[in-house]
Amino acid sequence: MDANPSGGVGDATPRTTRSSAPSSASARDELAQRVTELLVKHRWATVVPIVLPLSKGYDLVWRFRNVWMRNRQRAAHRHDERVRSVQSQIAAWNAAGRPGPLVTSRKSWQSVAVRALDYKKTSYGIEVDLHDVLEIDLERHVVRLEPRVNMGQLTALLAPMGLTVPVVPELDDLTAGGLLLGYGIESTSHRHGLFADTVLAAELVLADGSVVTCSRTERPDLFHALPWSYGALGFLTALELPLLPCKPFVRMTYEPVFGTDAIARRFEELVCSGDAPDHVEGLLYDRDRAVLLHGDFSDGPGGASDEPVDPIGRWYKPWFYKHVETALSRGAFTEYLPVRHWYHRHTRSLYWHGELLVPFGNHPLFRHTLGWLMPPKVSFMRLTQTKRIREYRDARNVVQDGLVPMRHLREGIDVFHELFECYPLWLCAHKTFRTKPPGMLQPSPDAGDDEMFVDIGAWQVPRKVRRGESWNGRDAVRKMEAWLRARNGVQCLYAVTEQTREEFWQMFDPTLYHEARRRYGAEGAFLDVFDKVKRPGR
Numbered sequence: 001m002d003a004n005p006s007g008g009v010g011d012a013t014p015r016t017t018r019s020s021a022p023s024s025a026s027a028r029d030e031l032a033q034r035v036t037e038l039l040v041k042h043r044w045a046t047v048v049p050i051v052l053p054l055s056k057g058y059d060l061v062w063r064f065r066n067v068w069m070r071n072r073q074r075a076a077h078r079h080d081e082r083v084r085s086v087q088s089q090i091a092a093w094n095a096a097g098r099p100g101p102l103v104t105s106r107k108s109w110q111s112v113a114v115r116a117l118d119y120k121k122t123s124y125g126i127e128v129d130l131h132d133v134l135e136i137d138l139e140r141h142v143v144r145l146e147p148r149v150n151m152g153q154l155t156a157l158l159a160p161m162g163l164t165v166p167v168v169p170e171l172d173d174l175t176a177g178g179l180l181l182g183y184g185i186e187s188t189s190h191r192h193g194l195f196a197d198t199v200l201a202a203e204l205v206l207a208d209g210s211v212v213t214c215s216r217t218e219r220p221d222l223f224h225a226l227p228w229s230y231g232a233l234g235f236l237t238a239l240e241l242p243l244l245p246c247k248p249f250v251r252m253t254y255e256p257v258f259g260t261d262a263i264a265r266r267f268e269e270l271v272c273s274g275d276a277p278d279h280v281e282g283l284l285y286d287r288d289r290a291v292l293l294h295g296d297f298s299d300g301p302g303g304a305s306d307e308p309v310d311p312i313g314r315w316y317k318p319w320f321y322k323h324v325e326t327a328l329s330r331g332a333f334t335e336y337l338p339v340r341h342w343y344h345r346h347t348r349s350l351y352w353h354g355e356l357l358v359p360f361g362n363h364p365l366f367r368h369t370l371g372w373l374m375p376p377k378v379s380f381m382r383l384t385q386t387k388r389i390r391e392y393r394d395a396r397n398v399v400q401d402g403l404v405p406m407r408h409l410r411e412g413i414d415v416f417h418e419l420f421e422c423y424p425l426w427l428c429a430h431k432t433f434r435t436k437p438p439g440m441l442q443p444s445p446d447a448g449d450d451e452m453f454v455d456i457g458a459w460q461v462p463r464k465v466r467r468g469e470s471w472n473g474r475d476a477v478r479k480m481e482a483w484l485r486a487r488n489g490v491q492c493l494y495a496v497t498e499q500t501r502e503e504f505w506q507m508f509d510p511t512l513y514h515e516a517r518r519r520y521g522a523e524g525a526f527l528d529v530f531d532k533v534k535r536p537g538r
């Protein structure tokens, strides 16, 4: 991989030239631009001494809080009380004549999404602080959660009990509510679909303050309208997920594949075969060099097996995508990974974003001394960056995922290369189901009851930027969006969409979303999904 050793996106930045008689405003601008370049180029100077310790401290406080609430405060028993608090806030909003659209009062910086959530400033915030696992029902094999339970919290509770949920999106901080109402995917999604497809039931507070539940059989219109709605239908207060037995290890094979055709063909073969492995993931290190990861849950090495156990999640171990990359030179290999290490394999290095924040973060010296502090919290990174830094970074970075039917993967690799040329490029397959009634994302019209899709994820500095060539990020994203629309694909909405409202509703099916908004009184009450995810000012 051609990572810029300084992580210096700023290296490629054309400097502002000084005019012969600069006005004081342009001199101030130039100074601000230079300071921004410096701050971005040496991001580690704030990340390592400030953001990392803050992140670790925050994590420890929350870990302690979760154990305390579960064991001492019996938080689960107070769920109804917390829901009543949401209801009474909505009653106050209704009584005040509905002053502004409803949103959660969760601070903009606390979300993992990369968008600036400017709409929060002009909306009416309701505190929906619901952080607890409510019930683990071993008879029904169901876990009931509040929406702000995150994936790290959930697997820490379930894995020691030999249990898991079908889809565990990798980053510890992703919340169950955000994953249902937005999107969530993982290496098991070729079997189970997106996170939302695995949800059994949901509980919401609507705009009139009533509490309703929904599932595939109870209010299916509301239930199937939830995924991708981004909170536009009501406040989610609980959800249920199925519990599956979970073995302590994953036996993982790292298979290098060379040539774009071969990569696309092999990936499709792996996920679409009748006996597909439990987990499949692909990392492309260039358009024609990839490592495909595939493996099954396992009890661990037994008998004469000489395949090692590799605790890849420990703080001193190489970052996971770097470890995977070694398969390109050493050839295929197989090892056993402790199951939570596998689930959260990309957390420590924030996939490959960590190298932009701490360019020496994968150096053995850093790993063995300060590696335990990683990763910086995405939310604290957001908190410590100014609007100018965000704009500067946005113009030189791509953070986008496109979901398209698997048959377009080969073409998609070329499209992403032409538009972004940034590596690693992430591949993760997911089954898309035709629901009744149909929601915002559906299989292609000519497909059957389900269709295999692939998520192509580009999150890096494009090589053009690294080479100092001009690159228009907004234009590239618009081209990606047009390509997705033409292929029955969709863009993931944690990122900014450059589409117009009309284009957005060509990409997603609007029918059920709008019907459910009307039927459940959300119109004029909750902020519309497009208004949340659009480029501000569009």
Ligand SMILES: Cc1cc2nc3c(=O)[nH]c(=O)nc-3n(C[C@H](O)[C@H](O)[C@H](O)COP(=O)(O)OP(=O)(O)OC[C@H]3O[C@@H](n4cnc5c(N)ncnc54)[C@H](O)[C@@H]3O)c2cc1C
Pocket: 103, 104, 110, 111, 112, 113, 114, 128, 147, 169, 170, 171, 173, 174, 175, 176, 177, 178, 179, 181, 182, 183, 184, 185, 186, 230, 231, 232, 234, 235, 236, 237, 378, 494, 532
């Ligand atoms: C750095 C990064 C890494 C990521 N990694 C992964 C990954 O590994 N796997 C993956 O699948 N996805 C990943 N994503 C995308 C992620 O799935 C989405 O951002 C997702 O929506 C979850 O984010 P969140 O928990 O921060 O939810 P939020 O962004 O907080 O919530 C999503 C939306 O739902 C609304 N909402 C949340 N809770 C409620 C509620 N109780 N009631 C009503 N509305 C509510 C929010 O207002 C918001 O509009 C990543 C995104 C980023 C930026």
